[in-house]
Amino acid sequence: MTRPGGKAAYVYADALSRHVLRDGHPMRPARLRYAYALLDAYGAFEDERAMLVPPRPATVEELTTFHTEEYVEAVRRLSGGEEDAEAGERHGFSANGDNPVYAGMHEAALLSTGASVQAAELIADGAAQAAFAPAGGLHHAMRGWASGFCIFNDPVIAINALRKRGLRVAYIDIDAHHGDGVQAAFYRDADTLTISIHEGGRWLFPGTGAASEIGAGDGAGYSVNLPLFPYTGDDVYLEAFDQIVPPLIEAFAPDVLATQLGADAYANDPLTHLALSAQGYAAVVERLGAMGRPWLAFGGGGYDLDAVPRCWALAYGAMLGREWPDELPEGSDAFLQSPRLRDAAPPPEDPALREKTRAYAQQQAAELRRLVFPAHGLA
Numbered sequence: 001m002t003r004p005g006g007k008a009a010y011v012y013a014d015a016l017s018r019h020v021l022r023d024g025h026p027m028r029p030a031r032l033r034y035a036y037a038l039l040d041a042y043g044a045f046e047d048e049r050a051m052l053v054p055p056r057p058a059t060v061e062e063l064t065t066f067h068t069e070e071y072v073e074a075v076r077r078l079s080g081g082e083e084d085a086e087a088g089e090r091h092g093f094s095a096n097g098d099n100p101v102y103a104g105m106h107e108a109a110l111l112s113t114g115a116s117v118q119a120a121e122l123i124a125d126g127a128a129q130a131a132f133a134p135a136g137g138l139h140h141a142m143r144g145w146a147s148g149f150c151i152f153n154d155p156v157i158a159i160n161a162l163r164k165r166g167l168r169v170a171y172i173d174i175d176a177h178h179g180d181g182v183q184a185a186f187y188r189d190a191d192t193l194t195i196s197i198h199e200g201g202r203w204l205f206p207g208t209g210a211a212s213e214i215g216a217g218d219g220a221g222y223s224v225n226l227p228l229f230p231y232t233g234d235d236v237y238l239e240a241f242d243q244i245v246p247p248l249i250e251a252f253a254p255d256v257l258a259t260q261l262g263a264d265a266y267a268n269d270p271l272t273h274l275a276l277s278a279q280g281y282a283a284v285v286e287r288l289g290a291m292g293r294p295w296l297a298f299g300g301g302g303y304d305l306d307a308v309p310r311c312w313a314l315a316y317g318a319m320l321g322r323e324w325p326d327e328l329p330e331g332s333d334a335f336l337q338s339p340r341l342r343d344a345a346p347p348p349e350d351p352a353l354r355e356k357t358r359a360y361a362q363q364q365a366a367e368l369r370r371l372v373f374p375a376h377g378l379a
């Protein structure tokens with residue numbers, strides 16, 4: 001667990017949840033409002049360790065620690081209707097694709113990115129032992145273009161803010177999609193370790209994240225990818241996680257653990273095929289806390305509006321050292337269908353499929369022990 005008595009910040013304001021990317025678009029910021037409402041109903045923010053912090057917008061100076069000035073300016077102009085569709089397409093935006101230009105886009109992107117930087121500052125200043133920015137985790141954004149519902153890559157920008165303060169960071173990404181933008185930012189860098197656990201690229205966007213992508217040059221061995229077979233469930237996921245992640249974190253000994261806590265590995269997620277239960281997700285998050293490092297956390301994917309609030313309530317509970325009762329608090333039926341916080345049981349698994357997911361995970365873990373463990377002095 002995190003240091004007893006350390007504060008756990010939640011960087012959030014309702015302004016982060018109001019925009020709509022497009023009618024029918026799977027990324028629905030309202031999930032952030034539901035996560036906040038569920039935590040509030042559990043009394044999370046009355047906990048003596050809790051700190052509810054309103055976000056501030058990111059600055060151009062912060063954005064350009066990763067993005068090009070041209071891209072940052074293009075996002076501002078597109079949002080203000082000062083650019084045509086062709087200019088948008090050059091930067092990854094299209095009306096019917098993953099990244100539509102929408103009303104208030106620039107302000108929303110600045111605020112969610114600023115929330116993540118602010119969480120990083122709370123950690124760097126020692127004001128909090130854990131800090132969660134649920135609107136962040138937009139790990140697909142690239143240097144000069146939007147990708148996969150992500151405009152600015154707040155994990156990279158927040159990690160850069162920590163690095164500027166002389167802190168070494170390990171990044172762990174449990175979103176069902178590969179954390180490709182974060183990996184790309186640090187691919188040649190041995191000072192930042194990135195680990196992504198995701199559904200394999202053969203089956204899911206963005207198609208990358210093979211175990212063989214280990215970093216390059218000085219950074220060889222510092223990009224780590226654990227791809228999983230579709231329908232991988234709690235036990236197989238946790239077994240592979242335990243073999244790979246804790247030994248690497250112990251060997252790397254980061255000053256800060258930055259984690260992307262996308263909730264789309266949940267079994268019912270409409271965009272992905274992994275099969276974690278809510279308690280399986282909680283078990284992963286508890287393992288991150290048990291690493292005992294100052295803990296910066298971002299949100300990320302999550303497209304089942306019933307699962308995201310429950311998963312993130314469990315995650316912030318882990319940061320506070322609290323276990324919420326399974327019985328949902330009064331009033332939460334206004335935005336949740338589920339009768340309980342955790343699932344009654346993990347999703348049923350077909351035994352043959354379970355063997356297949358396990359064999360695949362074990363094969364990938366063996367590859368990682370061969371390809372990246374030696375760079376960390378691990379056998």
Ligand SMILES: [Zn+2]
Binds near residue numbers: 175176264301
């Ligand atoms: Zn995702």
